[in-house]
């Protein structure tokens with residue numbers, strides 16, 4: 001509501017602007033002749049573009065590039081045929097090496113501006129395969145007769161409509177290849193207009209599709225879906241309601257989904273809607289990097305906060321004396337305990353805990369809160385880990401490795417660790433977890449003498 005009220009009607013006459021920098025969401029940033037900041041989709045630093053204004057918010061003008069008058073030397077031809085319309089990737093027009101360089105600059109700028117900190121060393125970006133990397137995704141679906149029937153795709157940029165796609169270059173290749181047949185299959189169902197989304201998970205041993213449906217399937221519908229899953233050798237789950245309602249359609253008793261972390265002799269099992277890191281090959285490299293950076297000794301204790309299914313906790317347990325994992329989703333704590341048993345580890349404990357709570361006590365969260373640790377690994381959601389940083393004195397680690405998907409909150413937390421708690425920011429760098437998108441994943445190391 002508030003946002004809407006701030007929006008003003010604007011004149012859509014094209015304007016020319018020089019682009020000086022790139023914003024956190026991938027838009028080019030310049031200034032109009034009056035010196036006001038302008039954000040332009042698909043414009044790059046160093047370019048002069050003609051753009052069509054489409055929105056004014058908080059005194060800033062937003063628009064979309066109509067013509068590139070002077071192109072950046074780093075501009076390339078986007079690979080995807082729906083680039084510009086699909087909201088999935090916003091940086092396909094930029095050389096991927098340059099994109100990760102911009103992300104590194106953005107991280108350092110955030111650290112300086114928000115946290116008033118500068119890392120002693122900037123780590124080389126962690127880079128792996130840049131196409132076909134997504135092993136988790138949510139496709140939207142909608143029945144739109146004007147567009148020929150059922151469409152499947154991601155949300156458009158700057159709108160809530162779905163951009164129809166036939167394939168996706170960043171999605172796991174096998175899943176991408178399934179899209180036309182999947183659309184065909186869903187179109188045949190009696191409730192084809194009651195399927196808002198399809199959740200995708202790609203495990204090492206199987207592909208899973210979770211079909212969200214708002215109405216009941218007929219017996220014939222279920223036969224169609226089963227046939228599709230059989231023909232394409234995938235698992236098919238149905239979701240008639242909330243997450244708890246997710247259940248397998250085919251096979252009736254599917255083998256558990258798993259991914260392995262061979263460098264650490266760890267196997268992680270998960271359910272189709274569980275959080276797992278989006279990019280599998282980067283995840284393997286990231287887990288190894290985090291463990292290397294923690295520089296664990298066999299007698300050390302480690303705390304892994306926001307531990308999920310145990311992605312870092314279990315490999316950490318191979319290298320440390322004892323590890324404690326804390327996570328705010330009961331189902332993930334259950335899965336992490338299952339994975340602990342699966343990997344025959346007896347030096348790990350998992351706790352449930354809401355780590356954003358201000359009034360955490362050992363009574364509400366467990367006695368892990370009153371213990372001390374040699375090292376801590378943090379991997380919070382985008383909102384960061386402010387409440388845990390406030391408790392860092394009691395937890396008393398000499399070293400902290402912080403994996404972040406939000407450079408601004410990492411910078412805020414880094415500022416507190418360095419300027420209030422006496423840690424040094426010894427290393428920081430970016431991870432190419434989401435190539436061709438504007439998302440920035442990063443890692444930072446804090447040490448106390």
Ligand SMILES: C[S@@+](CC[C@H](N)C(=O)[O-])C[C@H]1O[C@@H](n2cnc3c(N)ncnc32)[C@H](O)[C@@H]1O
Nearest residue numbers: 306307308311327328329354355356379380381
């Ligand atoms: C970026 S994920 C990392 C998960 C895990 N470290 C991994 O690598 O798979 C962030 C995790 O924080 C958890 N989380 C979100 N809000 C939380 C909260 N308030 N308290 C504790 N955990 C929370 C999510 O459930 C998720 O598992």
